[in-house]
Amino acid sequence: MDSCPADQPYAGPELVTTVENAADIAWYEMQRLDAATQSWSTVYSGAKSAICDTGYRADGSKVTYRGRARDAAGNWSAYSAAATFTTPDRTPPPSVEKVRVEYRSGVPHLVWSPVTGAASYQVVQYDPASGGYVDALAVSTTTQTDVVPRQSVAVADSYRYAVRSLDATGNAAAPAEITLAMADRPEAIAAFQTTARRFDEGVVVSWSSVDPWTVDETPLPSYKIVRTDTATGETRIVDECKPFSSQDEPLAGPKTYWTWTGGDAPLSARKQVNGSCWDVQGASETTYEYRVVTTDRYGHVSQPGPAATETTPDTERPAPVRNLSAERVPLGVRLTWTPPADADIRGYHVWQGVTDPDSGETVWKENCWRGDSLAETEILCPTVPEGATHVYKVAATDDRLLHDDVPLEVLHLSEVSVALPDTRPPGWTGTEVREGQYPDLYVGCSESSGLGDCSRFASYRLERWDPAAAAYATLAEGAMGDRTFFMDTTVHEDVFGLYYYRVVRLDASGAEAATRSTAHGIWNSWL
16 A cells, blocks of 8 residues: 555555566556446556555455556557455545534533444543543443543533544544533533431431532532422422531531542542531421432532432420419429320420529529429429519420420420518528438538638537527537538428528627528438
8 A cells, every 4th residue: 555645545556567578668557447337447557656546445345457568669568367356444434423412411412423334433532731632431432323421631611522433444534523611501410319317306418419521629519409298299499407516506508528439420420529408497297308409610500319208307396284383382382284295205394483693684494303202294493482473484395305405485385473472581682492301501611611711710600590480590509610511400301391591600709700591492302
């Protein structure tokens, strides 16, 4: 084939002469046989040289030639015997036509018309970084005319692909190029995987998505969740999620982050985006279907991704307790109630309204006392009877809300008020009631007791208020330092009783130097 220019797919027959008569030859003629008409036509006439038959393509078919020679005197030789040989196949098939891109669910498909004589097709992508082309298929060639090309270069706004046809010998036609402009894509690519699992007060929806044409480390796509009630078909968009935090933070958008792809990621992507949303806004004990919708960096929205189904936990707060009543007892108030009809009651919260000494406002404290002998629907609320009306609130809690810091506004509360008489000793200002079956009174003095200079005290006197006599009775007295605590062992059988004590510390002259008062309710949790 040296007689034809490089890459020219034509036949190159050769005239061969003997050494003896080659010197006498002045002119040559080459003829080719038309196989259809069996007629000969001259394809070359001239001096001895290389011959390239540009009228016959080297396409692997058989071709027949003959030749003759003429000397300087004009004498022609007879035609040589005809010689038939097979040309090498150097003719490519026609180029592909009507190359176009069709987006299906956001994924680009390169599509073209089949080419007659093509055995396969090659798809390549232009790499601006190197200025060359890289294979855009997992295999070097394909017989398909509808393929999803790989995205093998850096993320950009547009990509160049080329398709060319090849024959069985490997001859390649001129490439047909096409450019994918991502801003023109009609929709984004949906997530390929979605899961949903019940967690605490809601459902955690997780997903993974790939889009090698638009996803890099930043910006990542944004997502929202289509939540459908499987019973009613009612659909809602979820785009606010509870943060995975121990703090009470406001709802926020889904959490997303990128990772290298796993083995289940499609589209031969290198990176994938993972997302999660803790949905706490669904109805209680309702089965939902969750699908994730993707929005890419160009604002294109995907179709909903694959579905995941889960049933929300029981988030209904128990109904209010029934028949809440308050009974006055010496140490305060005894509350009783009837449970609500809910089947999952695990306990109760009881609050007592107390006055904040700093603000003067009512605050709610869980300071009531339980006991082994008390029913689950019974509790003691220690309250110094000072002639005022006191308010108490009770709420039932279920499995999910059985902890101490539940805000009152999320529960269904029952409320009761009770007016208490004033049974305090004259001048009593304390509001705290200490729990104990055997009141243990501090009669000593130390630097940490808050009494100041302990050296100024010479003795103490422990007194208990006697309501019948309307006076304090002395229980014990002695020199400072001879004891630290004194236990009153005479009142333990007066369960629910309330006793007022004061410790008077005297100086060396016998004058009262400091007085501290405490109220004790006769009760213990094991009672």
